[in-house]
Amino acid sequence: MLAAMSTAPHPSSSQATAVSRDGGDACPGALRLHAADDGALARVRIPGGVLTVRQATSLGDAARRLGDGELHLTSRGNVQLRGLRPACGAELAGLLEPAGLLPSPAHERVRNVVASPLSGLDGHGVRDVRPWLTALDAALCASTAAVTLSGRFLFALDDGRGDVAALGADVTVRATAGGAALLTLGGAREALRVSGEDAPRAALLAAEVFLEISRASGSGAWRVDELPVPVAELTAAVERALTRAGVGCAPAARDTGEAEGPAPGPVGSALCVHAPFGRFTAGQWRELTRAAAAFPPGELRLTPWRGVVVPAPGAEPDRAASVLARLAAAGLVTDAGSPWPRVGACTGRPGCATSRADVRADAARALTAVGRTPLPVYWSGCERRCGHPRGDHVDVVAAPGGGYRVTTAVQGRDPRGTLLDDPSGFAAALARTLP
Structure with a gap:
């Protein structure tokens, strides 16, 4: 597996920062478009990153007919459509709803769920988290209270391998041996052990308790670690709520993990690819959809690491190699040794007005230097650092006066930074910041 997104220990509740949210959550959705410099932007939630071939085709059609033709993956395995006409919301909904991509318009922005993308496909993990x-998605869409969750609130369903458990979700459920599961809230050090059968219900109840405490505190917090109360108090409140609801639970130590995405290439009963910066051209998306259609069950799994897993049970090695060769010819990454899965960047110019640079072009110019560090490298156009990875990484931020500030951020060590005038000098900048 790639060491692409190794994750530092979670902060304790005393380290969490309470935030008061006076304004509404403006996070974009499929029905609430965001005005960007390159046109309107829609973010379509894809719980667990799971798409049928029909749904993937509908997304591709929407991007081609209404936007710039490309599909952009987010760090939560969702899809963004860019370059949309400002008044195309109704037409977009008309394309998404028949494909089952809008099961509940009232809940469409809160269906933020990541799940272990290789669950049930590679023999690892404790259980298949698809059930x-x-x-959880059905319960979420049926919950009246859940409508008020922020579009930033995140659920994570981990099959026991620890991949999505390390992504800093607000509610994490991680499978454990013996059929149980650990329910963890934000950066809490302690978890609640529940039965595997109760796990989805427990996750939703935890989110509803969060909403109650957020309202009672008057904070309007969007994320668990923004609450003005220690996360240990939230955990205790969730424990009481679960007990009242007849869900057995008990305190347990938290299991941490490492946020590592699937390596490109064949992995178990799946074919894995990576898209540089999570961007798929119309042609690349068509090739992916054809690849998925060639194998039952005809499915794509988008990952939080801006890649795609194509389940291919029973695929002969020669056939798998042929499909991967076509995907590579389309410009997707299928080589496990490629540095691309360790490079990320925000949208940057020209799509974002706040960005100071075309960070993606500069990151591509500096690609060959990435092999000099095992850490992921993330390029940001401003201090907001949209989409940056959690944990240890090389932080590259466009500076106000031009160039970049390069900082190696490693848990337990003082940050080491330097200035980078030109991306061609990135290797030397890395040498000055690495321990």
Whole structure:
């Protein structure tokens, strides 16, 4: 596996920062478009990153007919459509709803669920989390209270391998041996042990308790670690709520993990690819959809690491190699040794007005230097650092006066930074910041 997104220990509740949210959550959705410099932007939630071939085709059609033709993956495995006409909302909904991509318009922005993308495909993990995903999404869409969750609130369903458990979700459910699961809230050091059968219900109840405490505190917090109360108090409140609801639970130590995405290439009963910066051209998306259609069950799994897993049970090695060769010819990354999965960047110019640079072009110019560090490298156009990875990484931020500030951020060590005038000098900048 790639060491692409190794994750530092979670902060304790005393380290969390309470935030008061006076304004509404403006996070974009499929029905609430965001005005960007390159046109309107829609963010379509894809719980667990799971798409049928029909749904993937509908997304591709929407991008081609209404936007710039490309599909952009987010760090939560969702899809963004860019370059949209400002008044195309109704037409977009008309394309998404028949494909099952808008099961509840009232809940469309809160269906933020990541799940272990290789669950049930590679022999690792404790259990297949697909039943959890189906149950949680249905319960979420049926919950009246959940409508008021922020579009930034995140659920994570981990099959026990620790990949999505390390992504800093607000509610994490991680499978454990013996059929149980650990329920963890934000950066809490302690978890609650529940039965695997109760896990989806427990996750939703935890989110509803969060909403109650957020309202009672008057903070309007969007994320668990923004609450003005220690996360240990939230955990205790969730424990009481679960007990009242007849869900057995008990305190347990938290299991941490490392946020590592699937390596490109064949992995178990799946084919894995990576898209540089999570951007798929119309042609690349068509090739992916054709690849998925060639194998039952005809499915794509988008990952939080801006890649795609194509389940291919029973695929002969020669056939798998042929499909991967076509995807590579389309410009997707299929080589496990490629540095691309360790490079990320925000949208940058020209799509974002706040960005100071075309960070993606500069990151591509500096690609060959990435092999000099095992850490992921993330390029940001401003201090907001949209989409940056959690944990240890090389932080590259466009500076106000031009150039970049390069900082190696490693847990337990003082940050080491330097200035970078030109991306061609990135290797030397890395040498000055690495321990």
